[in-house]
Amino acid sequence: MIDIAPPLRLRLDRDALVANWRWLAAASGRAACGAAIKADGYGLGAREMMRHLAAAGCRDFFVATWAEAAALMPLPAGVSLSVLHGVGASDMVAARLLPTRPVLNSVEQVARWREAGEGRPCDVMVDTGMSRLGLRVEEALGGALGGLTIETLLSHLASADEESVQNARQLAAFRALREAIPARRYSLSNSAGICLGADYAFDLTRPGIALYGGTPRAEAAGHIRQVAFPEARVLQVRTVRAGESVGYGATWTAPRDSRIAVVNLGYADGYLRCHAGTGAATFGAAALPLVGRVSMDLTAFDADDAGAVGEGDWLALGYDLPATAAASGLSQYELLTGLGRRFARIWS
Numbered sequence: 023m024i025d026i027a028p029p030l031r032l033r034l035d036r037d038a039l040v041a042n043w044r045w046l047a048a049a050s051g052r053a054a055c056g057a058a059i060k061a062d063g064y065g066l067g068a069r070e071m072m073r074h075l076a077a078a079g080c081r082d083f084f085v086a087t088w089a090e091a092a093a094l095m096p097l098p099a100g101v102s103l104s105v106l107h108g109v110g111a112s113d114m115v116a117a118r119l120l121p122t123r124p125v126l127n128s129v130e131q132v133a134r135w136r137e138a139g140e141g142r143p144c145d146v147m148v149d150t151g152m153s154r155l156g157l158r159v160e161e162a163l164g165g166a167l168g169g170l171t172i173e174t175l176l177s178h179l180a181s182a183d184e185e186s187v188q189n190a191r192q193l194a195a196f197r198a199l200r201e202a203i204p205a206r207r208y209s210l211s212n213s214a215g216i217c218l219g220a221d222y223a224f225d226l227t228r229p230g231i232a233l234y235g236g237t238p239r240a241e242a243a244g245h246i247r248q249v250a251f252p253e254a255r256v257l258q259v260r261t262v263r264a265g266e267s268v269g270y271g272a273t274w275t276a277p278r279d280s281r282i283a284v285v286n287l288g289y290a291d292g293y294l295r296c297h298a299g300t301g302a303a304t305f306g307a308a309a310l311p312l313v314g315r316v317s318m319d320l321t322a323f324d325a326d327d328a329g330a331v332g333e334g335d336w337l338a339l340g341y342d343l344p345a346t347a348a349a350s351g352l353s354q355y356e357l358l359t360g361l362g363r364r365f366a367r368i369w370s
């Protein structure tokens with residue numbers, strides 16, 4: 023077999039991941055702290071996320087689809103997995119075969135689950151203000167859930183990352199649901215919801231982005247550590263003379279004779295064009311600002327202050343999530359989920 027070096031590396035820090043989960047678990051008070059690992063663990067690798075978090079004590083995991091659930095089989099011992107999109111007509115075979123629970127999202131899904139007739143436990147999502155997935159409150163209170171064995175009753179906060187009156191409204195609606203609908207556990211908060219305080223935690227929290235290094239609200243700043251560190255390789259270092267331009271559209275012109283490091287990274291890897299103007303990499307202690315436009319597979323960085331950098335060297339991309347989101351206009355979520363398949367995911 024030919025041994026081909028990966029063109030890009032995504033360094034993943036297990037200790038940071040576990041430290042983030044522990045902080046979120048402590049902030050969840052008496053509630054258990056689960057983990058949202060949908061979209062392949064926010065692009066970082068769901069299987070490894072589950073393995074490391076389960077080893078740290080996390081017991082409750084959430085994916086979006088049945089294909090995501092199937093890819094995680096067999097589950098580690100003692101772990102529970104829920105499928106957030108519930109059961110469509112074509113999902114029932116997977117739902118019967120896999121040791122997971124659907125999160126039922128509509129009256130139709132409830133009927134489908136009941137018809138399957140096995141009485142197996144399920145989770146249920148009730149919409150308290152997101153208008154995305156979930157039964158309406160009046161449907162849930164009006165008897166639509168009778169006869170189900172509900173493991174976890176869920177709702178999802180729409181504005182937890184903001185100071186919004188909607189948070190207290192959703193909290194009140196969820197408390198009323200808890201009084202009326204029997205379930206073994208109740209779960210409301212994502213990462214930002216955990217930061218709203220113990221009132222919002224109920225029995226189980228479901229953080230995603232903060233596990234992976236995102237800062238959902240100011241309360242988490244200074245506590246959440248960066249988990250994902252993308253690195254790209256230098257293909258060549260070239261001299262660009264004063265007055266010459268770099269890249270498509272000639273959007274950057276060298277103000278002086280410059281050394282430019284061209285790296286094997288581009289928007290096909292999820293490093294999008296909106297990083298132009300603010301993106302940067304580092305080589306050791308030296309900073310290399312992005313110059314010109316990002317291409318599909320190539321990006322240029324000004325290497326004037328990185329005297330030693332040369333072909334084959336690895337540059338670390340600036341990828342602190344809150345700072346990079348603020349600079350690029352992308353959300354912290356998009357910064358992670360966009361990272362492409364050419365990155366080798368490497369744990370340390």
Ligand SMILES: *Cc1c(COP(=O)(O)O)cnc(C)c1O
Pocket residue numbers: 058060106178211212213214228229230231232
């Ligand atoms: C994605 C998701 C979460 C996790 O949200 P974060 O903002 O990433 O913490 C929790 N609950 C549900 C229903 C989700 O879809």
